[in-house]
Amino acid sequence: MLTLDHVGKTYPNGVRALENFTASVGPGEILAIVGGSGCGKSTLLRAVSGLDTPSQGRILLDGEVVKQPHAKIGIIFQEPRLLPWLTVAGNVGFGLEDRPKAERNARVADALARVGLSEKANVWPRELSGGQAQRVAIARALVPRPEVLLLDEPFSALDAFTRTDLQDHLLDLWADLKPTLILVTHDVDEAIVLADRIMVMQPMPGRLFDEIADDLPRPRDRQSAAFDFVKRRVLTALDRSLADGRPDGKPAASDADSGAAMWW
Amino acid sequence: MSLAPMTVAIEPAAAEQKPRTGGLPRWAGPALGLLLPLTLAVGWELAVRAGWSDGRLVPPPSVIYATFAELAETGELQRHALATLARVLAGFGIGVVTGTVFGAVTGYSAILRQLLDPSLQALRAIPSIAWVPLFILWLGIFEASKVTLIAVGVFFPVYLGVMGAVMSVDRKIVEVGRVFRLSGIQMVRRILLPAVLPAYVIALRSGLGLGWMFVVAAEFMGASEGLGFLLVDGQQLGKPAQIVAAIVAFAVIGKTTDWIVVGLTAPFLRWEDRARMGGN
Numbered sequence: 001m002l003t004l005d006h007v008g009k010t011y012p013n014g015v016r017a018l019e020n021f022t023a024s025v026g027p028g029e030i031l032a033i034v035g036g037s038g039c040g041k042s043t044l045l046r047a048v049s050g051l052d053t054p055s056q057g058r059i060l061l062d063g064e065v066v067k068q069p070h071a072k073i074g075i076i077f078q079e080p081r082l083l084p085w086l087t088v089a090g091n092v093g094f095g096l097e098d099r100p101k102a103e104r105n106a107r108v109a110d111a112l113a114r115v116g117l118s119e120k121a122n123v124w125p126r127e128l129s130g131g132q133a134q135r136v137a138i139a140r141a142l143v144p145r146p147e148v149l150l151l152d153e154p155f156s157a158l159d160a161f162t163r164t165d166l167q168d169h170l171l172d173l174w175a176d177l178k179p180t181l182i183l184v185t186h187d188v189d190e191a192i193v194l195a196d197r198i199m200v201m202q203p204m205p206g207r208l209f210d211e212i213a214d215d216l217p218r219p220r221d222r223q224s225a226a227f228d229f230v231k232r233r234v235l236t237a238l239d240r241s242l243a244d245g246r247p248d249g250k251p252a253a254s255d256a257d258s259g260a261a262m263w264w
Numbered sequence: 265m266s267l268a269p270m271t272v273a274i275e276p277a278a279a280e281q282k283p284r285t286g287g288l289p290r291w292a293g294p295a296l297g298l299l300l301p302l303t304l305a306v307g308w309e310l311a312v313r314a315g316w317s318d319g320r321l322v323p324p325p326s327v328i329y330a331t332f333a334e335l336a337e338t339g340e341l342q343r344h345a346l347a348t349l350a351r352v353l354a355g356f357g358i359g360v361v362t363g364t365v366f367g368a369v370t371g372y373s374a375i376l377r378q379l380l381d382p383s384l385q386a387l388r389a390i391p392s393i394a395w396v397p398l399f400i401l402w403l404g405i406f407e408a409s410k411v412t413l414i415a416v417g418v419f420f421p422v423y424l425g426v427m428g429a430v431m432s433v434d435r436k437i438v439e440v441g442r443v444f445r446l447s448g449i450q451m452v453r454r455i456l457l458p459a460v461l462p463a464y465v466i467a468l469r470s471g472l473g474l475g476w477m478f479v480v481a482a483e484f485m486g487a488s489e490g491l492g493f494l495l496v497d498g499q500q501l502g503k504p505a506q507i508v509a510a511i512v513a514f515a516v517i518g519k520t521t522d523w524i525v526v527g528l529t530a531p532f533l534r535w536e537d538r539a540r541m542g543g544n
């Protein structure tokens with residue numbers, strides 16, 4: 001169980017990026033976080049990952065305070081961030097340096113097989129496509145078997161085909177160990193396809209605005225009416241989250257019926 | 265490769281695959297580069313043989329070769345070359361170690377950078393040869409002052425290269441190390457060292473080049489052996505062939521040491537995405 005207890009972050013330059021964020025995420029739950037640009041989503045994720053320390057509040061994993069990067073918490077960034085001097089296999093096994101070689105090789109081979117890149121094991125990262133590189137990054141984050149996996153817009157740099165492909169793929173991988181997933185995204189469809197729960201954040205200062213349960217049956221059909229219904233709710237919440245933050249109180253110009261897959 | 269501009273514009277990738285010299289075989293490129301010096305050498309040789317010039321100030325290739333062979337036979341060439349090489353290596357070693365240490369700490373710590381870098385930059389602004397009188401006063405006329413001068417020459421490119429490389433290590437990749445909870449030493453070994461290596465090799469090579477430059481200056485300031493001594497000796501005794509032979513020796517040994525640096529580091533840099541001539 002991951003608990004965020006009144007988490008706040010004020011950067012040294014005085015920006016209140018996050019305020020009073022309280023939530024708990026159960027084991028194996030998939031939580032999506034959406035919200036306007038600059039509303040503190042990355043700040044939140046970095047605090048949970050232990051890369052940054054919150055200025056207020058605490059983050060608890062199974063009752064233990066997270067202050068630094070934690071063995072049971074993995075993170076996938078927007079960019080693959082592969083180490084260019086290691087082969088694909090070397091990158092995937094990066095977190096297993098302290099394990100016996102045989103075990104490491106077996107786990108790396110297994111992870112690569114599961115992201116469908118076995119034949120790329122001995123290739124340099126620069127020889128991969130963007131989608132392949134991000135799959136390697138996913139494999140690298142999953143190999144240490146984290147209890148919590150954080151994803152900060154993991155697919156936003158990819159084209160629409162690769163993106164839906166990797167979304168489905170992520171669910172397959174998740175089904176194996178069922179880690180807690182926290183996914184930050186700008187893509188409402190992505191949030192709805194993947195998540196059990198969608199949190200909408202509001203900017204300045206970044207805080208929780210609304211929470212929408214997403215209990216559509218899996219596997220989810222992106223074309224179904226039920227999907228559209230959830231999507232409309234999320235888009236409405238997003239509009240209101242922005243309107244609330246505006247002095248004129250008017251909603252942003254955006255139409256839930258336009259069917260736009262991306263919400264910025 | 266087609267000469268039609270349109271084809272070139274449409275298929276740049278396809279054009280890149282082929283050797284630069286178009287349809288010619290792979291050795292043709294280097295051979296083309298040799299054409300000019302070889303023509304000049306052969307032409308000069310013929311001119312001297314034909315009696316158009318006495319070749320006293322500019323000796324023909326055959327005379328240079330003979331001088332070279334004679335120096336090599338008597339063991340003189342080896343003695344002088346080894347003396348020079350030893351000085352370069354000693355100065356290079358000292359310059360690399362100090363340059364690496366200073367570059368690493370100033371690159372890593374902003375406070376140390378603010379403390380040290382202005383002074384080092386000020387020292388760098390002094391033409392290094394200007395130190396010679398002082399070094400001789402301090403360290404005497406023998407090896408110590410020579411090696412020091414070479415070390416000073418090697419220090420600055422290595423220092424600057426390492427500092428720049430450490431400062432520009434991608435913070436995002438350092439974060440990957442942090443996520444995997446690397447200790448300080450692991451971070452250096454698994455992230456920082458490989459990340460700075462390409463720039464480090466370049467710094468080493470320019471340091472080595474300067475080392476070879478400065479050994480000549482050092483040997484000019486008075487030496488009883490070394491290739492630089494051969495140069496001065498050739499000048500004073502009016503033996504241009506000996507001067508050219510020493511220059512050739514400098515070129516060959518200098519280039520060889522550079523190849524050695526490249527060759528020793530190449531296995532660690534295979535991942536680098538460099539535009540290579542003629543494919544794999």
Ligand SMILES: Nc1ncnc2c1ncn2[C@@H]1O[C@H](COP(=O)(O)OP(=O)(O)OP(=O)(O)O)[C@@H](O)[C@H]1O
Nearest residue numbers: 011012013015017036037038039040041042043044
């Ligand atoms: N290192 C930092 N120093 C100072 N301010 C920062 C820093 N990082 C982020 N901020 C500020 O904090 C706020 C929240 O930033 P954050 O990156 O968390 O937003 P985000 O929700 O991830 O936005 P996006 O959707 O564009 O990625 C922004 O106003 C940003 O300018």
Ligand SMILES: [Mg+2]
Nearest residue numbers: 041042043152
């Ligand atoms: Mg962000």
